[in-house]
Amino acid sequence: MKHITLSLALLIACLQMAAQPYWNINTRIMPLRVPVGERPEFLDLNNDGRQDAVKSYIRGDIPILWLDEDGNMKAGDIEGDVVNDCLLVDRDKDGIYDLIVKHADQTGNGVADVQLVIDYPHCGKDGWINFMYVFDDDGDGVFNYIDWNAMELWCWEKNGISDFYTDYSGNSTFLKTHRKPDVMEDLRYQWENPFIFYDYDGDGLSEMAVRFCDGSFPKESAQAAGYDLWQHQGWMHWFSMGIDMDNDNAPGNDFDFDMTLCYRGDKAVNYSDCVHPLRGMRGLPEADKFFPDPRYRLLTELIYPDRNQAFKVGFSGNWARAFFVWDEDDDCGRWERVELYDNMDAFKMGAGQGGLDNNPQADVTGDRGEWDMDFSGGGDIYIGRFDGRVHLYGAERGVWRIDQNTQYYQGFNRTWQNTAPGNCATVEYTDENGNGFLDCIKYDLNGDHEYEITVSLLELGLDDTCSVLDVSKMKYKDYTRLFKRVSGGMWARAQDARKVARVLGVETYWYSKLLTGGSARKKYHDGWWFQFYVYKDLEQRYIAAGDTEALQRLTRAYYSGDWKSLI
Numbered sequence: 001m002k003h004i005t006l007s008l009a010l011l012i013a014c015l016q017m018a019a020q021p022y023w024n025i026n027t028r029i030m031p032l033r034v035p036v037g038e039r040p041e042f043l044d045l046n047n048d049g050r051q052d053a054v055k056s057y058i059r060g061d062i063p064i065l066w067l068d069e070d071g072n073m074k075a076g077d078i079e080g081d082v083v084n085d086c087l088l089v090d091r092d093k094d095g096i097y098d099l100i101v102k103h104a105d106q107t108g109n110g111v112a113d114v115q116l117v118i119d120y121p122h123c124g125k126d127g128w129i130n131f132m133y134v135f136d137d138d139g140d141g142v143f144n145y146i147d148w149n150a151m152e153l154w155c156w157e158k159n160g161i162s163d164f165y166t167d168y169s170g171n172s173t174f175l176k177t178h179r180k181p182d183v184m185e186d187l188r189y190q191w192e193n194p195f196i197f198y199d200y201d202g203d204g205l206s207e208m209a210v211r212f213c214d215g216s217f218p219k220e221s222a223q224a225a226g227y228d229l230w231q232h233q234g235w236m237h238w239f240s241m242g243i244d245m246d247n248d249n250a251p252g253n254d255f256d257f258d259m260t261l262c263y264r265g266d267k268a269v270n271y272s273d274c275v276h277p278l279r280g281m282r283g284l285p286e287a288d289k290f291f292p293d294p295r296y297r298l299l300t301e302l303i304y305p306d307r308n309q310a311f312k313v314g315f316s317g318n319w320a321r322a323f324f325v326w327d328e329d330d331d332c333g334r335w336e337r338v339e340l341y342d343n344m345d346a347f348k349m350g351a352g353q354g355g356l357d358n359n360p361q362a363d364v365t366g367d368r369g370e371w372d373m374d375f376s377g378g379g380d381i382y383i384g385r386f387d388g389r390v391h392l393y394g395a396e397r398g399v400w401r402i403d404q405n406t407q408y409y410q411g412f413n414r415t416w417q418n419t420a421p422g423n424c425a426t427v428e429y430t431d432e433n434g435n436g437f438l439d440c441i442k443y444d445l446n447g448d449h450e451y452e453i454t455v456s457l458l459e460l461g462l463d464d465t466c467s468v469l470d471v472s473k474m475k476y477k478d479y480t481r482l483f484k485r486v487s488g489g490m491w492a493r494a495q496d497a498r499k500v501a502r503v504l505g506v507e508t509y510w511y512s513k514l515l516t517g518g519s520a521r522k523k524y525h526d527g528w529w530f531q532f533y534v535y536k537d538l539e540q541r542y543i544a545a546g547d548t549e550a551l552q553r554l555t556r557a558y559y560s561g562d563w564k565s566l567i
Contacts, residue, residue: 137171162253170205215236244256247480258338261392274309322378326390329366343373343397386439386560487520
């Protein structure tokens with residue numbers, strides 16, 4: 001390696017350009033780009049007489065190194081380009097570059113379409129690491145977001161509720177793991193492998209997100225070679241789909257996934273034949289010495305199911321369990337999915353407390369989770385006769401924590417600010433006859449963690465079976481049609497309940513707000529609640545009168561959706 005000698009005029013111009021500290025350091029303005037380096041040193045790594053690297057300093061004394069990976073750096077350039085070049089940052093000033101940002105042009109059109117960021121723990125210590133590829137599938141030029149004040153990858157930084165700076169909107173794909181590359185034997189595999197976002201209507205937003213996770217399994221040969229025992233070997237253990245059922249995402253409401261289906265199982269499906277070329281990673285061999293682990297620079301392929309293979313791979317798996325969640329309070333603002341409830345205690349609240357929201361990214365209240373722990377339902381869904389809602393076929397159990405007015409928001413956004421309720425109304429569902437359809441509903445309306453009401457569809461003599469929808473054959477338009485059907489059905493049942501209330505002398509003036517209509521989601525939400533209020537008012541009347549026959553008729557009508565039978 002040698003330093004490049006520049007002409008006096010060029011040297012003076014370069015020094016003048018880099019003499020002033022970059023303007024956006026320690027301001028209150030978002031640092032969207034790496035600061036321009038100061039005190040540049042022009043390097044010729046392969047001794048061919050031309051500049052192929054430049055070392056400089058940002059924020060006063062933090063070393064950075066730009067590597068020219070495509071041979072187009074000119075003498076005196078104080079930065080590389082973001083087409084194929086690589087940026088290295090020594091945040092701790094310890095001689096080890098611990099933040100690596102690499103762009104690559106896969107198609108040869110002169111524009112980067114993949115970005116790799118490796119964000120090592122500071123000072124070489126063990127800790128959180130990001131090893132992440134982002135593929136710009138829709139060509140909008142958006143990749144990952146690095147906060148250049150903290151000099152860390154901040155994948156979750158956003159404008160408003162969910163306008164994320166990292167490219168989770170539109171058509172995009174990322175691969176990610178939280179392990180150091182040097183402990184991984186095969187860098188062609190990742191943990192989240194991949195996350196895929198689908199923009200079906202071309203509005204630049206995402207209507208679906210698909211997530212695959214590769215499980216780590218023991219591999220003694222890898223351990224013998226000096227890597228970790230646990231390695232990715234091309235086996236998926238997670239496949240999930242987050243779906244905007246009513247396609248109501250829009251600027252200001254950029255992510256609004258309403259339903260998630262998730263299938264899990266160890267070594268459920270092997271995807272090692274999903275091989276994709278990776279171009280533009282290799283740079284000058286003389287620069288390998290600057291990397292903690294330069295092996296990624298030798299990669300010519302990655303292995304993952306792409307957006308065209310995803311559903312075929314996902315639905316071919318030998319899954320063991322199915323998880324379902326519906327965002328009943330419609331407040332999900334995460335970028336990948338409605339976060340799943342765990343099949344745990346219905347009443348315990350808080351991250352790591354053993355309840356439904358044991359996952360710190362789950363909504364503390366407001367979601368409805370259902371679980372098929374033996375995959376007997378094959379991950380399919382149905383519309384329940386008893387409530388007109390979408391349910392998971394084969395689920396043995398389900399729980400809805402009611403957040404009627406969306407007061408308590410999705411955990412990742414707000415419950416870490418201690419805004420969680422102490423309790424809430426809770427509804428639990430079970431399948432007592434084991435036929436795959438929920439048939440028993442229990443209510444804790446006063447939040448005392450005791451179910452005071454139990455309703456058995458079987459004891460009412462109601463048929464609990466429903467038509468099952470094969471999810472593997474559904475396209476996005478089928479999900480939006482399904483929600484229109486569900487919302488329309490809920491609203492029609494509410495209108496029937498209104499007619500019955502008028503005939504039976506129930507005053508519905510108090511519930512007028514629930515009858516104003518509007519969006520599909522509002523008809524779905526308000527239609528259910530209007531029916532519930534009318535039902536409870538009539539129930540109280542018949543209980544007070546001791547009219548068990550009328551009460552029986554009412555209960556059967558409500559849980560069958562046949563309000564008209566009452567008149």
